[in-house]
Amino acid sequence: MRDLGRAFGHVSSWLELSEMNVSAASPWVTLGGNASAHVAAVRRGLASSAEAAAAAFVPPVTVLCGGEGACSLAAEAAQYVEERDGRYGAAVIAGADDPAVASSLQALAIYFFGRLRCAHPAFLRTPVDCGRIAWFLSTSFAEDRLYGSAAPPDDLSSSVAEAAERTWAARSLSPLRRKAAFADRCVFVRGDPPRSHLEAIYDRANHQQQQDEQRKRSSKEEGPGNLRRWLEARFVGQRGAVAGVAAKLEALSSLKGSRRRQQPTVFYFYGVAGTGKTRLAELVAEALERPLIRLEMDSYSAEIDVNRLFGAPAAYDAGGPCLVDELLKKKNAVVVFDEIEKAHPSIFREKLHSALSAGVMTHKRDLQKVADLSDVVFAFTTNCFEDLLPGDSTTTTTTTPYSGGGGGSSSYEEV
Numbered sequence: 001m002r003d004l005g006r007a008f009g010h011v012s013s014w015l016e017l018s019e020m021n022v023s024a025a026s027p028w029v030t031l032g033g034n035a036s037a038h039v040a041a042v043r044r045g046l047a048s049s050a051e052a053a054a055a056a057f058v059p060p061v062t063v064l065c066g067g068e069g070a071c072s073l074a075a076e077a078a079q080y081v082e083e084r085d086g087r088y089g090a091a092v093i094a095g096a097d098d099p100a101v102a103s104s105l106q107a108l109a110i111y112f113f114g115r116l117r118c119a120h121p122a123f124l125r126t127p128v129d130c131g132r133i134a135w136f137l138s139t140s141f142a143e144d145r146l147y148g149s150a151a152p153p154d155d156l157s158s159s160v161a162e163a164a165e166r167t168w169a170a171r172s173l174s175p176l177r178r179k180a181a182f183a184d185r186c187v188f189v190r191g192d193p194p195r196s197h198l199e200a201i202y203d204r205a206n207h208q209q210q211q212d213e214q215r216k217r218s219s220k221e222e223g224p225g226n227l228r229r230w231l232e233a234r235f236v237g238q239r240g241a242v243a244g245v246a247a248k249l250e251a252l253s254s255l256k257g258s259r260r261r262q263q264p265t266v267f268y269f270y271g272v273a274g275t276g277k278t279r280l281a282e283l284v285a286e287a288l289e290r291p292l293i294r295l296e297m298d299s300y301s302a303e304i305d306v307n308r309l310f311g312a313p314a315a316y317d318a319g320g321p322c323l324v325d326e327l328l329k330k331k332n333a334v335v336v337f338d339e340i341e342k343a344h345p346s347i348f349r350e351k352l353h354s355a356l357s358a359g360v361m362t363h364k365r366d367l368q369k370v371a372d373l374s375d376v377v378f379a380f381t382t383n384c385f386e387d388l389l390p391g392d393s394t395t396t397t398t399t400t401p402y403s404g405g406g407g408g409s410s411s412y413e414e415v
Helices: 008-019 036-050 073-084 099-111 143-147 153-167 171-180 195-221 225-234 239-253 277-288 303-309 323-329 346-358
Strands: 028-033 063-065 087-092 115-122 124-129 134-139 186-190 267-271 292-296 334-338 360-362 370-372 377-382 398-401
Touching: 008 036, 028 036, 028 143, 028 153, 028 171, 028 370, 036 063, 036 087, 036 134, 073 087, 073 099, 073 115, 073 134, 087 099, 099 115, 099 171, 115 143, 115 225, 134 267, 153 171, 225 239, 225 277, 239 267, 239 277, 267 277, 277 292, 277 334, 277 377, 292 323, 303 346, 323 360, 323 370, 346 360
Parallel strands: 028 134, 028 186, 063 087, 087 134, 267 377, 292 334, 334 377
Antiparallel strands: 115 124, 267 398, 360 370
């Protein structure tokens, strides 16, 4: 009922008078805003009015053709009036703002709107009782107000009346304009936003999402080299680093189904600031579709801060994240220790050394909490050794996969 506001009050009064057998002329309302919501709004308003008037039933709603195709609005309206013959009805004229039906609407305004008995010189020469028919003109007037900020209903309905004045401004349409553009007979219906306005946005978003998902699947399902291409498409330069990371990850993915790995996958990204070390770690998480845990090591420069990260005893716990608890919830996470050289030395000596070697991480306060690291990827970024990098260090980043502390790879102890 509120959707149709003040203008629908005329319809409510008409229905109450008709139920009391008091002659009441047929009402009319011009609907603007969201045309796709008009029929539902009319049905809702009629139901509320019928309940208030204690009517035996709700007037049925019929949609007339309006400006669709070769349909003759005047002829169809006359036929509708003749069929109702004194019975309740509500006619919604679709596309009433179409210039093609302006002359037919003019005839309806003259011969049908506000009448007790209706006749038409061409289509309904014998007068018929039409006082129990309500007319609703469905238009897209003020449709642009659907997408702006919220405004009072009266302001929006006034916009409908102004649009009706402009559309039917011709002198030949003055009878229509006086009735259908009257402010008290115009109402703005919001409803849900029209699909036609939003479908392009939805389609673009869905298409982009499908493309991203397809690229991720391709990087892992279509054979060697795809993960490298996926990373290179998103990471400018550093081809050597990208190739090393992709090769290690593809080798690990080929181990699926074999015996369970005990040690985690570890990368060390060396280079000067701004070469993309942290960004490469983030892309690894995105490519593997895994959660990312990023730890800023300048927040762990004191030993007590490092203790909190691995579950400090209650007497030393001052809050903050606990890595063990995070890994118990995110068993396949990508963990980034950003600028590891800024952390207290005990982070390796007392905490990470045994965890990375054993493949498990135990909570220092609650020994029952043990996180399995075999499916976790660790990435350590650092600006150390930048003076040892050859050539233009701003465009070179080296990566060293962890290999259990042996072989030719650098171990975490060397950091």
